Amino acid sequence: MVENKKQKTPKSKKEEKVIVQADAAPQKTEVSVEEITVVVNQKSTTEAPLVVEPIEEEEVEKVPPSRLSANLESWKPKTSIGLKVKSKEITSIDTILDNGVKILEAEVVDTLLPNIGSDLLLIGQSKGKFGGGKRRIFKQVQKKTAEGNKPKFLTCAVVGNSNGYVGIGNGKSRETVPAREKALRNARLNVIKIRRGCGSWLCGCGEPHTIPFKVEGKCGSAIIVLYPAPKGTGLKVEKECAKILKLAGIKDVWSKTRGQTGTKLNLINACFIALRRLMSTKIQKNAQESIGMIEGQITGPSSLAQEMAEAKNE
Secondary structure, eight states, rough: OOOHHHHHHHHHHHHHHHHHHEEEEEEEHHHHHHHHHHEEEEEEEEGGGGGGGHHHHHHHHHSSOGGGSOOOTTOOOSSSHHHHHHHTTTOOHHHHHTTTTOOOOHHHHHHHHHTTTEEOOOOEEOOOOGOOOOOEOOEEEEEEOSSSSEEEEEEEEEEEEEESOOOOOOESSSHHHHHHHEEEEEEEETEEOOBBBBOTTTOOOOOOSSSSSSSSEEETTTTEEEEEETTTTTTTTTTHHHHHHHHHHHOOOOEEEEOOOTTTHHHHHHHHHHHHHHHHHHOOOOHHHHHEEESSOSSSSHHHHHHHHHHHHH
16 A cells, blocks of 8 residues: 555656646746747837937047138238238239249148148057058157156158149157148148149040159169050059059059058159159150150140040131
């Protein structure tokens, strides 16, 4: 009799456990489903007014930064050229550059070239493993002293109107924002005029889309050679040098580099020296007309382009 009692008790417990678990399972699922539906409704109600956030961010990005536009209305010139520009005695920047007068106020360039643009060049590199971090616009330098290290930030900026005028400048400061402002100011003070034309024998269109002849620039061990290219080639040059050529108004060019081109500052300065030599090289008038060469900004189509257009119409 004892054995029968022992065998019956565990069987009844197991059956009770199974029945309880079977009854409890659907209750849990029902509760979880109801909870999920309630939470979803709460999220939908709370997230509805937050849809405005990405729209505000896009609107802020479209607003141009204040550092790029000088406050010309409150500008009080301190040099003789600045006074003449303010009084509108000088209305073209060519009169200043052709006479070799040095520009000492950035507002002079902002007034005479109102549609000037700017860009910061990637000359530095952030810290990373195996010699590789992301490139950035600031290059950090340090000075060793008895008190300790004194870090500074170096930046390089380029300005231009994409129509024959370009300039580069460097700025250094203990903070990033003053260094960036110094670079943009020095770039406007170093604006030069360049020549453009169609110097490629593969094209012959006569439009000023490339450089008129081959030029070479050198800074340190970095050497860059720029060649005229036919229309539609694009800027086949290092990325930072392409930014300079684009703001200068050059659309097609071939290039060749030698030396330690990893030092970006030397390569950028070599490219700027090559653009300077476009103006210092002497060229005959007959050659200027054949390649449609112009100096500075485009005021109208070149003579050769006009002749080609008239020949096609006839």
